[in-house]
Amino acid sequence: MSNFFQPTFGNRPEQIVGRDGEINAFISGLKEPIGARERCTLFLGQRGMGKTALLLEIADRAAAAGFIVARVTAFEGMPSAIIEQIQLNGSRYFKDEKKSLSGVTVGAMGFSFGLAFSEAANQQYGFRAKMSLLCERLEEKKKGVLILIDEVQTSAAMREVATAYQELVGDHRNIAIGMAGLPYAVSGVLNDEVLTFLNRACKVNLGSISIASIRAYFEHAFRSMNISCPEPILDLAAEKSRGLPYFMQLLGYYLTLYAKDTSAIDKETLKKAESSAIRDLEDNVFKPTLAPLSDNDRFFLMAMARCKDPITTNELQEQLGSQASSLQPYRKRLLDTGIIEAPRRGELVFAVPYLREYLLDEEESGFHVRR
Numbered sequence: 001m002s003n004f005f006q007p008t009f010g011n012r013p014e015q016i017v018g019r020d021g022e023i024n025a026f027i028s029g030l031k032e033p034i035g036a037r038e039r040c041t042l043f044l045g046q047r048g049m050g051k052t053a054l055l056l057e058i059a060d061r062a063a064a065a066g067f068i069v070a071r072v073t074a075f076e077g078m079p080s081a082i083i084e085q086i087q088l089n090g091s092r093y094f095k096d097e098k099k100s101l102s103g104v105t106v107g108a109m110g111f112s113f114g115l116a117f118s119e120a121a122n123q124q125y126g127f128r129a130k131m132s133l134l135c136e137r138l139e140e141k142k143k144g145v146l147i148l149i150d151e152v153q154t155s156a157a158m159r160e161v162a163t164a165y166q167e168l169v170g171d172h173r174n175i176a177i178g179m180a181g182l183p184y185a186v187s188g189v190l191n192d193e194v195l196t197f198l199n200r201a202c203k204v205n206l207g208s209i210s211i212a213s214i215r216a217y218f219e220h221a222f223r224s225m226n227i228s229c230p231e232p233i234l235d236l237a238a239e240k241s242r243g244l245p246y247f248m249q250l251l252g253y254y255l256t257l258y259a260k261d262t263s264a265i266d267k268e269t270l271k272k273a274e275s276s277a278i279r280d281l282e283d284n285v286f287k288p289t290l291a292p293l294s295d296n297d298r299f300f301l302m303a304m305a306r307c308k309d310p311i312t313t314n315e316l317q318e319q320l321g322s323q324a325s326s327l328q329p330y331r332k333r334l335l336d337t338g339i340i341e342a343p344r345r346g347e348l349v350f351a352v353p354y355l356r357e358y359l360l361d362e363e364e365s366g367f368h369v370r371r
Contacts (some may be wrong), residue, residue: 004221005252012056013249017217018209019054027061030176035169038202039176044183045206046338046352047285048246051180055148058178067146068138074149078157079127082147086134087115093141128164135173144174152181154188162195183338208243221252229265240274242353250277278354286358289339300330304348305359311348
C-alpha cells in the first residue's frame with residue numbers, strides 16, 4: 001500500500017502525478033549544449049507542492065541519461081556533501097581501474113585512483129577545483145554532472161556552489177543544476193548580490209495539478225490494491241484533493257488505511273479520511289507557513305478569507321477598512337512569499353487549498369490579531 005501513497009515529506013510515491021511536463025522539460029534540457037539556460041532551473045512551490053518528490057524523480061531519470069547526480073538539501077556543509085555524492089555515485093564507472101595515478105598528467109591530476117582524491121589534493125583544493133577535476137575525470141567516461149539542491153536558501157554555501165557552477169560552465173564542463181525551494185527563499189537567493197546571474201535561470205512555478213490526473217491515479221492505486229471504490233466516490237475524492245499533491249497523498253493514505261478491513265471505500269470512509277488528512281495538512285503545512293508571518297500579514301490573510309470568491313480588490317478594501325492603503329506592503333510580501341496569488345488584475349486567491357477554511361476556523365475558535 002505504501003508504494004502508492006507516501007505522505008511523509010521527502011518520500012516519493014510509486015508515480016509522480018501531474019508533473020510530466022516539468023520533468024521532461026528539465027531532462028530534455030540536459031541534452032542541450034553546455035551552458036544552455038535549460039540546464040539551470042529553479043523550481044518554486046509552497047509546502048505540499050511536491051518539490052522533493054520532483055527532484056527524486058529527476059535524479060533517477062538524469063542518472064539513466066548518463067549523469068552522475070549529487071542530490072542534497074541546502075545546508076552549510078553542502079559543498080562537501082556534493083563532492084562526496086559525486087564520488088560515491090560515479091565510482092562504479094572506475095571500479096576496474098586499479099592503477100595508481102601520479103597527479104601530474106592532465107585528467108589524472110589530483111586523484112590517487114578512480115574518483116578518490118590524493119591526500120595532497122584533499123588538503124590543497126577547494127570545492128571549485130575539486131568539481132573541475134571530477135567533471136574532467138567523468139568526461140573520460142562520457143558522463144555529465146547534475147547537482148540537485150532542495151530547500152534552497154541564501155547562505156555562504158549556496159554562494160559557493162552557485163558561483164562554482166557558473167565558472168564551471170564557463171570552462172565548458174558538462175554540468176547542470178536544478179534547485180527547489182519556497183518562493184520567498186528562492187527570491188532571497190535571486191536578490192543576493194553575488195547570485196544575480198541566477199535570474200537568467202529557468203524558473204518553474206509548481207502549482208496545483210489537474211483533478212483528472214489525481215482521479216486517474218486514485219483509480220489505478222485502488223484497483224492495484226484490490227480496493228473497491230465506486231465512480232462517484234472516486235470523483236469526490238479527486239475533487240477534495242483540490243489539486244494539492246501532498247493532500248492527494250494524505251487522502252489516499254488514509255483512504256487505504258481505513259478501507260483495509262473491508263477493502264471498500266464508501267462515503268463514510270471518505271469523510272473519515274478527509275478529516276484525518278486535513279488535520280495533518282494543518283500541522284505540516286499551514287502552521288509552518290503562517291508561523292513566520294507578522295500580525296499584519298495574518299490580518300491581511302484573514303480579511304481575504306472573509307471575502308467571497310473571487311476575492312476582488314474592492315471587497316478586500318471593504319474588509320480592511322481604513323487600513324487598506326497602509327497594508328499594501330503586506331499584500332506585496334504575501335505575493336512574494338507565494339502564499340497568495342494574483343491570477344488577474346484586481347483579484348487575489350490563496351495559493352494553497354484549504355488555507356481559507358483553516359483561517360476561518362481559527363477566527364471562529366477565538367484567534368485574533370492586532371489591527
